Amino acid sequence: MSLQIYYGVCTKLAFEINENYYGGKHFGWFAPYFHEPSAPPSSNPHDIYYRFEEDSRRMDEHSTIIKENRSGIIRGANFMLKNSTISSSTFNDITRLAKRADFQKFQPILMIVPLTPTIQTKLTQVPLSSRAGSHSMEYQIAGIDKTEFQAIRLKY
Secondary structure (H helix, E strand, O other): OOOOEEEEEEEHHHHHHHHHHOOOEEEEEEEOOOOOOOOOHHHOHHHHHHHHHHHHHOOOOOOHHHHHHHHHHHHHHHHHHHOOOOOHHHHHHHHHHHHHOOHHHHOEEEEEEEOOHHHHHHEEEOOHHHOOOOOOOOEEEEEEEHHHOEEEOOOO
């Protein structure tokens, strides 16, 4: 029996914030494949990785994916603030980091997560109404410790 693997992409900035402000706990969207040509680009880890790689390397000031990552980091910090996981001072620090980060901070990191019994308890299937397409396979994993996944950079 083979081990199921989940693939997700985060940015250097998101990874560093999770490590430094959230006690090393990570959250992400994942798929049970790295590249599925028929999957929508916004739910395909390969395509997401490539978009971050290209937009950060080329310093694209109009990059939608970088803008969305900045706002997603701030939304995540707001969630943590409302749940009393971080202080308002920490929220302000994270917001400043997200708004001021240079393009290098948006280089992608591929997260490779083997499905272990512990990960199984943290894995949630994304409702169809929130997926990029009716045929896309999307999951969220919250509270992953970096010992539970591999974080790698690919060369393109």
